[in-house]
Amino acid sequence: MKPLILLFILILLSGFDSKKEINKWIKEDISYLRNLYIDIHQNPEISLMEKETSKKLAGELNKIGFDVTENFGGYGIVGIFKNGDGPNILYRTDLDALPMEEKTNLPYASKVKTTDIYGSEVGTMHSCGHDMHMTVWTGTARALIEKKDQWSGTLIMIGQPAEEIGAGAMMMLNEGLYSKFPVPDMGIALHSSPTILSGKVGFGKGYIMANTESVDITVFGEGAHGAAPHMSIDPIVTASLIVMELQTIVSRNINPLDDAVITVGSFRGGTKHNIIPDEVKLQLTIRTYKDEVRNLIHKRIKEICDGIGASVGLDKSRWPKITMPDTYTP
Structure with a gap:
C-alpha cells in the first residue's frame, strides 16, 4: 500500500521545490495517511450508501480550508480551494465499496455486513481499491494546501459516489456540477492496479480503461x-x-x-x-x-x-x- 501512495502523490506534487522536500513531507504525513487508509478499509459502504465515507472525506477537506459541499448528487462531495489566478484543476476519487466478503486475513480486514438490494446480508469490502484512491486524494489535497505558496489556481476535489454501479457521475452532473462549480481546465484521476508491481506507476497512450x-x-x-x-x-x-x-x-x-x-x-x-x-x-x-x-x-x-x-x-x-x-x- 505505502509505495503506491507515495508514488502517486509524487506525480501530483510536481510544484514542490525539490525531491528532498517531497520526501520530507511524505515522511511527516505517511503515518496520518496510513491510519486514514486503514479506517476507510475497515468501514466500507456500498454504492448509494456512502454516507459515513462521504462525511469522513468532507471532514478531511474542511480541516485544511476547502469550501465543501456535501450530499451533492447522492453522497457526492465537491471541495473548492481558490488560490489566485490560474487553471481550474479537478481531482476525483470514487467512494463506494463492493458487496464482497473480505478473505485477506489482514489485521485490518473489513468485517462489515450490508443488506443488498435483494434484501440479503452480504460481506462488504474495498476490493477495487477505492480506499487507496481516497487516501491518495486526501494526501494530495493536504500536500497541495501546505505548499499553496508554490502554485496558483483553483482546486476542485470531487468525491464520486456509486461508481461501481455506473450511476454516481451522472448523478453529480444532473445535480449541476459544472453549472454550480468551476468548470475544470483539466481533470486528474488514477486507479490502483494489481498487475503493476509495487513501487511502479503505469502510464498509457490513448485509452487506459474501457x-x-x-x-x-x-x-x-x-x-x-x-x-x-x-x-x-x-x-x-x-x-x-x-x-x-x-x-x-x-x-x-x-x-x-x-x-x-x-x-x-x-x-x-x-x-x-x-x-x-x-x-x-x-x-x-x-x-x-x-x-x-x-x-x-x-x-x-x-x-x-x-x-x-x-x-x-x-x-x-x-x-x-x-x-x-x-x-x-x-
Whole structure:
C-alpha cells in the first residue's frame, strides 16, 4: 500500500521545490495517511450508501480550508480551494465499496455486513481499491494546501459516489456540477492496479480503461415441482442457455481487432432444491471502446434472448426482459 501512495502523490506534487522536500513531507504525513487508509478499509459502504465515507472525506477537506459541499448528487462531495489566478484543476476519487466478503486475513480486514438490494446480508469490502484512491486524494489535497505558496489556481476535489454501479457521475452532473462549480481546465484521476508491481506507476497512450455498462436480464418461465420438469418451462435452463450463447458474441461477432468483454456476474433464481422457479435474474457487465461495438453487443444480446425465449416455447410476451442503461461512460 505505502509505495503506491507515495508514488502517486509524487506525480501530483510536481510544484514542490525539490525531491528532498517531497520526501520530507511524505515522511511527516505517511503515518496520518496510513491510519486514514486503514479506517476507510475497515468501514466500507456500498454504492448509494456512502454516507459515513462521504462525511469522513468532507471532514478531511474542511480541516485544511476547502469550501465543501456535501450530499451533492447522492453522497457526492465537491471541495473548492481558490488560490489566485490560474487553471481550474479537478481531482476525483470514487467512494463506494463492493458487496464482497473480505478473505485477506489482514489485521485490518473489513468485517462489515450490508443488506443488498435483494434484501440479503452480504460481506462488504474495498476490493477495487477505492480506499487507496481516497487516501491518495486526501494526501494530495493536504500536500497541495501546505505548499499553496508554490502554485496558483483553483482546486476542485470531487468525491464520486456509486461508481461501481455506473450511476454516481451522472448523478453529480444532473445535480449541476459544472453549472454550480468551476468548470475544470483539466481533470486528474488514477486507479490502483494489481498487475503493476509495487513501487511502479503505469502510464498509457490513448485509452487506459474501457466504457462500462451494467445490463440486467429477467428470464421468465413456468414453475413446477422438481420431480416433474416436463410440466415446466425451466428458467434456470433457459438462463443457462443464454449465458453460454452470450460467450459467442465476442468470439464470433466482434472483429478480432476490437476489444470487448461480456461477463455474467450474477445468476439468481430459485428458493429450494426441488422447486423449479418461474423467474431467474442475470446481471452482466459490458466493456467496450467503440460505439459500433457497443451497439452490436446490445443488438446481439436482444437477438439471443429473443431467440432462446422462442425456442423454449415461451409466449412472446414472456421472452426475457433486457434492461439496458440509458447512459454510459463514453
